Amino acid sequence: MSSKEGKKKDFDFIVIGAGISGPFIAHEICKTGATVLMLEAGPHFNRDTYPCKEIDSNSQLYWGGGIELNTDADIGILRPKVVGGGSIVNQALLDRFDKIALDSWKDVSGADFFTQAKMAPWYDAAESELTIQEIPAQYRNGNALIFKDGFEKNGFNWAPLVRAQKDCRFEDGNDCIECLSGCRIDSKQSTPVTVLKKALELGLTLESEFEVKNLRWAEDVVTIMGVNRYGEHEAYRGRKVVLGAGAIGNSRLLLNSGFKKKLPALGKNFYTHPQSMLLGLYDKAINAHKGPLQSLKSNDASFRANYFKLENVFAPPVAIAMLVPGLAKQHLSVMKRYAHMACIEVAVRDTNPGEISVTGSGRPRVVKRLNAFDRDTQAKGFKAIHQIFKATGAKQIVDGRFTIGLHLMGGLNLGTDPSRSVTSPDFNLHGFKNIYAADSSVFPNAPGINPSFTIMAVSKMAAAKIIQHAS
Ligand SMILES: Cc1cc2nc3c(=O)[nH]c(=O)nc-3n(C[C@H](O)[C@H](O)[C@H](O)COP(=O)(O)OP(=O)(O)OC[C@H]3O[C@@H](n4cnc5c(N)ncnc54)[C@H](O)[C@@H]3O)c2cc1C
Structure with missing residues (x-):
C-alpha cells in the first residue's frame, strides 16, 4: 500500500507551518471541534532526539542547511525548519510592544487594534498558555555581569530579560546555550x-516533513499540493487555509502559486532587525557559554529613540568562528580565547524594507539592504558596545564580520489598503476570504522589539476572528 492510500484528504482547516503562529491558531480552532490538518516541512524532534552537535543542529533545524543569504551576501538569514519553528531554536525572550511600535503599526496599517489597551487582552491570552520567568540574579553568568557593569559605568539603563521557560534548573549547572538546538529538559x-x-490532544492531524509547494484557490475549497517525507507528491483540500510558514515561507508559497497579480504588495515590506554581535576579549575567563545564555537587555530611552537595542548574548563555537574575521593563525588566536569572550549584540529597528521574490526554480530570493539611516543606527550601537567593553577592561574588541537576520517579518503586511498591503485587518488575504495569515509575515514594519510574543498575541486575536467567520 502506498503511504497515501486510505488517508483523509479533506479538512475544515489546513494550517501551513508548525512554528509559533500555526500552533497558536490551530489550538483555538481545534477547540471548536473542526477538523484541522497541519503541514510542516521540517522534522519532528523531541527532548530526547534534538541534534546534539552544533553543526548537526544547524543542518537539521534550519532551511538552507543552516543559513541563507540576501542577494548582496552580507546578511545571514536564519530560518527555522522544524516542528515548533522558531520556538525550538530561539531564545524565547518575550516582550510586549511599547506605544512607539504600536503607534507606528497603527499609522502604517490603518488597523485600529494596534494600541496597548486593545492588544493587552491578547497578550494576556497568549501568556496564559505559557510559563514566563525572569532569570534570578544569582544565576547571571560572567557575560551578563560585564554587560551590567559596562552599562552602569556608561550611565546606560538595563533591564532583566523575560523568557518563556519553566524550570531551567540552573542550580544543576545547566548551560542554556544548548537550548539553541532544542531544550533537552522541556523547560x-x-x-x-x-x-x-x-x-494534538484535541485531534489535530500533524504531518511533518511535508513541504507545501503550491496552493490552488477556489471560493469554497483550497487545494494544497506538496511533497511528503517519502518524496511523493500529495494534495489535500481545506475549506479554509491558515498560512503560518513565516515571512519568507508564506511569500514564497503565494508567489509560486501565482498570487502576485491579485496581491501587488506580496513579498514587499520585508524587515529583519539586522543584528551584529561584537566580542570583547578579557584576560580573565568570562565563560559566556555557561549557565543562562542571556539575561539582560538595554532599557535605555536614548537607544530606543535612536532605533537600536542591545542584548547580552553568545553563540556556540561554529557560529562565533563565522563571525570572527581573519584567517588561519589570526583567526585561531581569537578562537582559542572562546572562554575569555564577552559578547553583546546590537539589533537595528530597520527602516529600509527588503523584498522577497522567487527564482525560476521557485526558491526564495531576498533583496535586503541597510540604507544610510540604518547603517548610522548600527554604527551608534557599535559605538555603545565599544564603550561598554572599554569601560570593563576588554583587551581586544572584535566586530562580528557580518549581519544576521533572525527576526524575519513582513511580505504579507497587514493593512486596510489592498494596493499597499496583503493581509486585511480581519486576517484574510485581500480578496481571498478563506486564506488567512497572522504570523511574522503580517508585520507592517519593524517594531525594534522581540517579535514572538506579539506573534502569539496577534495569532490569538486572528483565531477568534477566523472562528467567528467560520460560524
Ligand atoms: C536563533 C534565533 C533566536 C531568536 N530569538 C528570539 C527571541 O528570543 N525572542 C523573539 O521574540 N524572537 C526570537 N527569534 C525570532 C522568532 O523565533 C520568530 O520571529 C518566530 O519564530 C516567527 O514565528 P512564525 O510563526 O512567524 O514562523 P516560524 O516560527 O519561522 O515557523 C514557520 C514554520 O513554517 C514552516 N514552513 C515554511 N515554509 C513551509 C512550506 N512550504 N511547507 C511547510 N512548512 C513550511 C517552517 O519550516 C517553520 O517551521 C529568534 C529567531 C532565531 C532564528
Whole structure:
C-alpha cells in the first residue's frame, strides 16, 4: 500500500507551518471541534532526539542547511525548519510592544487594534498558555555581569530579560546555550510543549516533513499540493487555509502559486532587525557559554529613540568562528580565547524594507539592504558596545564580520489598503476570504522589539476572528 492510500484528504482547516503562529491558531480552532490538518516541512524532534552537535543542529533545524543569504551576501538569514519553528531554536525572550511600535503599526496599517489597551487582552491570552520567568540574579553568568557593569559605568539603563521557560534548573549547572538546538529538559516553552501539544490532544492531524509547494484557490475549497517525507507528491483540500510558514515561507508559497497579480504588495515590506554581535576579549575567563545564555537587555530611552537595542548574548563555537574575521593563525588566536569572550549584540529597528521574490526554480530570493539611516543606527550601537567593553577592561574588541537576520517579518503586511498591503485587518488575504495569515509575515514594519510574543498575541486575536467567520 502506498503511504497515501486510505488517508483523509479533506479538512475544515489546513494550517501551513508548525512554528509559533500555526500552533497558536490551530489550538483555538481545534477547540471548536473542526477538523484541522497541519503541514510542516521540517522534522519532528523531541527532548530526547534534538541534534546534539552544533553543526548537526544547524543542518537539521534550519532551511538552507543552516543559513541563507540576501542577494548582496552580507546578511545571514536564519530560518527555522522544524516542528515548533522558531520556538525550538530561539531564545524565547518575550516582550510586549511599547506605544512607539504600536503607534507606528497603527499609522502604517490603518488597523485600529494596534494600541496597548486593545492588544493587552491578547497578550494576556497568549501568556496564559505559557510559563514566563525572569532569570534570578544569582544565576547571571560572567557575560551578563560585564554587560551590567559596562552599562552602569556608561550611565546606560538595563533591564532583566523575560523568557518563556519553566524550570531551567540552573542550580544543576545547566548551560542554556544548548537550548539553541532544542531544550533537552522541556523547560523552554516552545509550541510543541505548549499549544501544539494541546492541539494534538484535541485531534489535530500533524504531518511533518511535508513541504507545501503550491496552493490552488477556489471560493469554497483550497487545494494544497506538496511533497511528503517519502518524496511523493500529495494534495489535500481545506475549506479554509491558515498560512503560518513565516515571512519568507508564506511569500514564497503565494508567489509560486501565482498570487502576485491579485496581491501587488506580496513579498514587499520585508524587515529583519539586522543584528551584529561584537566580542570583547578579557584576560580573565568570562565563560559566556555557561549557565543562562542571556539575561539582560538595554532599557535605555536614548537607544530606543535612536532605533537600536542591545542584548547580552553568545553563540556556540561554529557560529562565533563565522563571525570572527581573519584567517588561519589570526583567526585561531581569537578562537582559542572562546572562554575569555564577552559578547553583546546590537539589533537595528530597520527602516529600509527588503523584498522577497522567487527564482525560476521557485526558491526564495531576498533583496535586503541597510540604507544610510540604518547603517548610522548600527554604527551608534557599535559605538555603545565599544564603550561598554572599554569601560570593563576588554583587551581586544572584535566586530562580528557580518549581519544576521533572525527576526524575519513582513511580505504579507497587514493593512486596510489592498494596493499597499496583503493581509486585511480581519486576517484574510485581500480578496481571498478563506486564506488567512497572522504570523511574522503580517508585520507592517519593524517594531525594534522581540517579535514572538506579539506573534502569539496577534495569532490569538486572528483565531477568534477566523472562528467567528467560520460560524
Ligand atoms: C536563533 C534565533 C533566536 C531568536 N530569538 C528570539 C527571541 O528570543 N525572542 C523573539 O521574540 N524572537 C526570537 N527569534 C525570532 C522568532 O523565533 C520568530 O520571529 C518566530 O519564530 C516567527 O514565528 P512564525 O510563526 O512567524 O514562523 P516560524 O516560527 O519561522 O515557523 C514557520 C514554520 O513554517 C514552516 N514552513 C515554511 N515554509 C513551509 C512550506 N512550504 N511547507 C511547510 N512548512 C513550511 C517552517 O519550516 C517553520 O517551521 C529568534 C529567531 C532565531 C532564528
